[in-house]
Amino acid sequence: DAKTTQPPSMDCAEGRAANLPCNHSTISGNEYVYWYRQIHSQGPQYIIHGLKNNETNEMASLIITEDRKSSTLILPHATLRDTAVYYCIVRSSSPSNDYKLSFGAGTTVTVRA
Amino acid sequence: DAGVIQSPRHEVTEMGQEVTLRCKPISGHNSLFWYRQTMMRGLELLIYFNNNVPIDDSGMPEDRFSAKMPNASFSTLKIQPSEPRDSAVYFCASSLAGAEYEQYFGPGTRLTVT
Numbered sequence: 382d383a384k385t386t387q388p389p390s391m392d393c394a395e396g397r398a399a400n401l402p403c404n405h406s407t408i409s410g411n412e413y414v415y416w417y418r419q420i421h422s423q424g425p426q427y428i429i430h431g432l433k434n435n436e437t438n439e440m441a442s443l444i445i446t447e448d449r450k451s452s453t454l455i456l457p458h459a460t461l462r463d464t465a466v467y468y469c470i471v472r473s474s475s476p477s478n479d480y481k482l483s484f485g486a487g488t489t490v491t492v493r494a
Numbered sequence: 495d496a497g498v499i500q501s502p503r504h505e506v507t508e509m510g511q512e513v514t515l516r517c518k519p520i521s522g523h524n525s526l527f528w529y530r531q532t533m534m535r536g537l538e539l540l541i542y543f544n545n546n547v548p549i550d551d552s553g554m555p556e557d558r559f560s561a562k563m564p565n566a567s568f569s570t571l572k573i574q575p576s577e578p579r580d581s582a583v584y585f586c587a588s589s590l591a592g593a594e595y596e597q598y599f600g601p602g603t604r605l606t607v608t
Contacts, residue, residue, distance in 0.1 A: 413593050424498075424585050424599030425537070472593050479593035480525060480550070484537040 385469045390489040393463075399456040401488055403469030406450040411474045414445060415482065416454045418465040425468065425484070428454065432474075459492045466490070498600035500586050506606045512574040515603045518567055519588030527587040527597060528561055528571050537585070543569065544591055576607045 386404040393399040405414065415430040429436055429443045431452070436443045442455040456463055468487040473479055499518040507513055519526050528540040542550040546563045554561070558577070563569040573580055583604050587597040 415596070424587070424602050425597075427596035427598065430594075430596065474593040480527070480542050480544075480589075480591070481539065482597060486536065 385471055385485055387467075387469050387485065387488045389486065390491070393456075393459045393490060393492050395461060395492050395494050396458055399459040399463065399490060399492070401454040401456075401467050401469075401490065402451065403454070404451045405469070405471050408449050408471050409473075410449075413472045413474060414443065414449075414452050415470040415472050416441070416443065417468045417470065417482075417484070418463075419468070419487075420462075420465040428467075430472075459490075461492050461494060464490060464492045498586055498588050498598055500584075500600040500603050502603060503601065504604045504606075506608065507576055508608055509577055510575045511607075512572065513576045513580075513605060513607075515571040515584050515586075515605070517569045517571070517586030517600060519569070519586070520598055521567070523588035523590055523598075524566070525589045525591045525597075526563060526569050527589075528569070529585040529587065529599075530582045531585065531602075532582045540571070540584075573605075576605075578607045581605055581607050 413430050413432050416428040417425045419425045429441050431443045445452045466487040466489050468484050470482050501516045524545050526543040531537045540553045541561045543563045561571045583602045585599050585602045587599045589595045589597040
């Protein structure tokens with residue numbers, strides 16, 4: 382599975398956009414980029430995923446570079462409740478491995494008032 | 495939908511005792527996962543079931559750990575005998591099979607073995 386690299390931590394001002402980078406330079410063509418977050422003392426929560434195209438849902442936007450070697454998760458208007466650890470995960474679509482989510486250390490995002 | 499349900503939410507037990515953690519997946523999901531999270535090792539996959547059949551148990555630490563899924567709506571993770579190093583938060587997750595489907599996690603069971 383492709384490895385991901387994320388900054389260990391970042392701060393964000395409440396009401397501003399939070400841009401979370403992720404490098405996955407060894408990603409292969411059949412691998413998805415997934416984002417999860419984990420708020421303190423809760424289970425991980427799915428945010429968004431994409432393969433090649435940019436994606437948007439009610440929680441966030443995912444921008445994947447054309448070469449797919451990096452991506453950015455955008456929280457458009459961060460709130461204090463968005464304070465969490467954010468995980469960028471590369472997930473295979475191969476039927477033998479498609480269930481695996483390898484959680485790294487993630488990025489600890491702190492939203493400040 | 496109530497989401498993935500886990501019980502108990504907290505468990506404190508003494509070394510050597512048997513511990514059973516329970517999980518009810520989201521109705522209609524055919525994949526179930528048990529994870530363990532510690533500060534040292536992060537979030538690790540212990541075992542994966544598909545259609546109630548264990549597919550990948552390579553993450554189960556040792557023979558003291560066992561997991562069952564007798565039907566589509568219930569799974570257990572058992573530790574016997576428990577040891578202090580088993581102290582962790584154990585998460586159950588469920589999903590539809592396939593990389594395009596997200597896994598939904600339960601609230602976790604915080605296990606403390608003294």
